[in-house]
Amino acid sequence: MSRKRAVTCTINGHEEQFLTEPRQTLLSALRDTLDMTGTKEGCSNGNCGACTVILDGLPVVSCLVLAVECDGSRVDTIEGVAQPEKLSPVQQSFLENAALQCGICTPGFIMQTGALLKDNPNPTEDEIRFYLAGNLCRCTGYDKIVKAVQQTAETAGAC
Amino acid sequence: MHDFEYESPRTLAEAVTLLTTGDSRPLAGGTDLIDHMRTGRFRPALVVDLKKIPELGQLIADAQGLRLGAAVPCYKLQACSTIRDQYAAIADAVSIIGGVQIQNRATVGGNLCTSGPAADSASALLALGAQCVIAGPKGSRTVPLEQFFTGPGKNVLQAGELLVEITCPAPAPKSGSNYRRFIPRNEMDIAVVGVGVSVTLDAAGQTITAARIGLGAVGPTPILATDAAQALIGKPANDASYKAAGEAARTQTSPIDDMRGTVEFRRHVTGVLVERSLREAVARARGETHFHAHVRLPCN
Numbered sequence: 001m002s003r004k005r006a007v008t009c010t011i012n013g014h015e016e017q018f019l020t021e022p023r024q025t026l027l028s029a030l031r032d033t034l035d036m037t038g039t040k041e042g043c044s045n046g047n048c049g050a051c052t053v054i055l056d057g058l059p060v061v062s063c064l065v066l067a068v069e070c071d072g073s074r075v076d077t078i079e080g081v082a083q084p085e086k087l088s089p090v091q092q093s094f095l096e097n098a099a100l101q102c103g104i105c106t107p108g109f110i111m112q113t114g115a116l117l118k119d120n121p122n123p124t125e126d127e128i129r130f131y132l133a134g135n136l137c138r139c140t141g142y143d144k145i146v147k148a149v150q151q152t153a154e155t156a157g158a159c
Numbered sequence: 160m161h162d163f164e165y166e167s168p169r170t171l172a173e174a175v176t177l178l179t180t181g182d183s184r185p186l187a188g189g190t191d192l193i194d195h196m197r198t199g200r201f202r203p204a205l206v207v208d209l210k211k212i213p214e215l216g217q218l219i220a221d222a223q224g225l226r227l228g229a230a231v232p233c234y235k236l237q238a239c240s241t242i243r244d245q246y247a248a249i250a251d252a253v254s255i256i257g258g259v260q261i262q263n264r265a266t267v268g269g270n271l272c273t274s275g276p277a278a279d280s281a282s283a284l285l286a287l288g289a290q291c292v293i294a295g296p297k298g299s300r301t302v303p304l305e306q307f308f309t310g311p312g313k314n315v316l317q318a319g320e321l322l323v324e325i326t327c328p329a330p331a332p333k334s335g336s337n338y339r340r341f342i343p344r345n346e347m348d349i350a351v352v353g354v355g356v357s358v359t360l361d362a363a364g365q366t367i368t369a370a371r372i373g374l375g376a377v378g379p380t381p382i383l384a385t386d387a388a389q390a391l392i393g394k395p396a397n398d399a400s401y402k403a404a405g406e407a408a409r410t411q412t413s414p415i416d417d418m419r420g421t422v423e424f425r426r427h428v429t430g431v432l433v434e435r436s437l438r439e440a441v442a443r444a445r446g447e448t449h450f451h452a453h454v455r456l457p458c459n
Contacts, residue, residue: 002162002164046190049260055263061264064264066206119455127453127455130345130346130453131259134261134347
């Protein structure tokens with residue numbers, strides 16, 4: 001039996017501490033240990049992006065990160081995106097553009113879009129599609145997602 | 160996933176000691192290992208995290224050449240302007256391994272040590288004359304990359320050994336390199352055929368004075384196509400030469416039929432990609448074009 005490890009990290013700006021076994025992924029720690037079920041499990045092998053979170057400022061697939069690797073790190077998840085009383089611009093844009101149907105891919109897309117627009121506030125369509133290539137959607141056919149990202153960028157630029 | 164212990168040593172010596180205790184595997188980005196453990200392909204009793212070891216995280220590019228720590232993540236390589244300018248095939252490769260999320264964790268060292276025949280970084284590094292610096296219980300050794308792979312998923316690392324860094328010689332003036340692959344979709348796939356080339360031109364930029372060609376996904380290991388590259392030396396840098404090199408490269412492949420492609424398709428596409436890759440590498444050597452990122456990069 002492996003030794004349980006204490007992991008201390010900052011999640012959405014708050015310090016969290018939890019016990020984990022080395023084999024537990026960050027995805028499982030978030031969903032099963034911390035009850036933060038906004039981050040979704042899709043493929044479990046890093047292909048679909050449904051489990052995307054921001055780890056130390058970089059979008060990663062949390063199914064391919066062990067919780068023990070996150071000691072001392074900063075993690076940002078979908079739970080930290082909305083303000084108490086309103087949706088973020090990305091969330092608002094996704095809603096208005098019907099960029100979701102079943103919604104299982106949506107938290108991952110929203111996290112990845114946030115990272116994209118932080119790096120590149122004015123992406124071309126090609127740059128959007130390339131940056132989001134690691135996020136799969138079975139429902140929408142992607143065009144409405146791309147439109148939502150473009151609208152978010154335009155609206156931000158207009159402010 | 161099976162149960163395992165986890166250690167995160169801060170020195171290379173400690174890592175070697177831990178890895179010598181038999182049933183252990185090194186962890187860098189984890190984008191291969193964690194999935195392999197999830198599927199049961201590997202069941203180590205101990206996982207040794209290499210990310211705190213300074214030698215594995217360093218990236219040095221100077222007049223002596225390139226020293227690329229085995230645990231440097233792909234995104235850092237693309238962000239390095241020297242790599243984009245002088246070792247462009249590496250930038251080409253790391254910018255298309257998986258997607259952005261994967262590139263933020265995955266490492267070239269891990270890509271090489273998983274030793275898949277289709278590994279994108281392998282053909283690029285073969286073209287750039289890479290050497291593998293390996294540390295182990297009996298000391299350190301250096302192996303040319305073309306001797307590193309021994310079969311699908313297999314390499315020369317012995318018990319307790321780990322890949323510390325990959326070195327490439329500094330490119331001669333008027334050199335250029337390129338990596339490209341064929342995949343059925345736009346991104347995220349495993350290469351059906353991968354080609355890495357580097358060329359050096361004479362001062363006039365018209366004659367090829369040196370060339371290397373690496374081929375991926377068309378044999379049990381990544382292949383250094385020595386004969387096809389040698390035949391380019393002294394030839395003019397033009398379409399006829401690239402076409403001939405493409406045809407020669409085809410004869411150096413030994414692909415298999417699998418769900419991604421047939422022998423016939425892979426052989427054909429090898430030649431096509433070698434031609435196109437040479438054309439691009441020559442254009443880069445002449446300074447006519449350079450690596451274009453698909454993402455916006457930090458300035459450095």
